[in-house]
Amino acid sequence: MMRKKRILRRVIFLSMMIIIMIVCTKKLHKADFSEHVEEDYQEVAENLVVEKEPKEINDWRLTLVNYENVLPENYEMELVNIDKIRKIDARVFDELHQMLEHMKQDGITNVWVQSAYRSVERQEDLFERKIKEYMEQGNTREQAEILALQAINKPGTSEHNLGLAVDFNYVKGDFDTTKGFAWLMEHAQEYGFVLRYGKEKEAITKVEYEPWHWRYVGKEHAVKMNELGMCLEEYVQYLRQQS
Numbered sequence: 343m344m345r346k347k348r349i350l351r352r353v354i355f356l357s358m359m360i361i362i363m364i365v366c367t368k369k370l371h372k373a374d375f376s377e378h379v380e381e382d383y384q385e386v387a388e389n390l391v392v393e394k395e396p397k398e399i400n401d402w403r404l405t406l407v408n409y410e411n412v413l414p415e416n417y418e419m420e421l422v423n424i425d426k427i428r429k430i431d432a433r434v435f436d437e438l439h440q441m442l443e444h445m446k447q448d449g450i451t452n453v454w455v456q457s458a459y460r461s462v463e464r465q466e467d468l469f470e471r472k473i474k475e476y477m478e479q480g481n482t483r484e485q486a487e488i489l490a491l492q493a494i495n496k497p498g499t500s501e502h503n504l505g506l507a508v509d510f511n512y513v514k515g516d517f518d519t520t521k522g523f524a525w526l527m528e529h530a531q532e533y534g535f536v537l538r539y540g541k542e543k544e545a546i547t548k549v550e551y552e553p554w555h556w557r558y559v560g561k562e563h564a565v566k567m568n569e570l571g572m573c574l575e576e577y578v579q580y581l582r583q584q585s
């Protein structure tokens with residue numbers, strides 16, 4: 343009698359195990375299946391979005407480097423010397439040189455390039471030095487970083503890292519009172535340069551007005567940007583929507 347009961351118990355136990363196993367496998371299959379379905383839907387949705395999204399602009403002259411667009415790590419450029427120290431992207435050199443020559447011919451002889459290409463490492467140095475400076479004044483590292491960010495672009499987010507920007511003269515706000523500045527406002531576009539951080543564009547560029555900082559974008563873009571009254575952020579957006 344006892345043996346029969348034991349056998350019966352075993353049979354019941356085993357059947358329950360088998361039922362549980364069957365149920366579990368079915369559930370797993372279901373989960374698997376619905377995951378695939380979800381994936382497929384996602385793929386379709388992604389394709390639809392890509393079609394609707396504005397196209398990327400494939401023009402090195404319009405590379406956007408700012409607070410939210412960090413220079414790609416593998417970004418490569420060929421640099422040439424402007425003078426003994428300063429370098430710039432080789433593709434820009436001729437137009438920069440011609441622009442400065444034209445300016446001289448027009449009687450403006452007191453404009454010089456103070457700063458051009460700057461490596462990301464150099465930018466890191468500058469940034470780190472600034473942080474230390476603020477820490478020495480009694481700020482925490484965190485506070486110092488915030489303060490440093492207001493004075494210096496985060497490494498990789500400066501147009502100088504890109505090699506397509508130049509700073510003129512003393513890198514001071516009163517540069518916009520000089521004849522050189524007036525000349526640039528009129529003629530820089532002929533050589534593909536634009537004032538990068540305009541007074542009215544601070545809310546978009548997130549950079550304070552910098553009359554000394556000029557960016558190469560190529561002649562046709564420079565002319566168009568000035569015509570439309572757009573800064574580079576706006577212009578790139580505009581082109582994406584056009585294409």
Ligand SMILES: [Zn+2]
Pocket residue numbers: 502507508509554555556
């Ligand atoms: Zn600059």
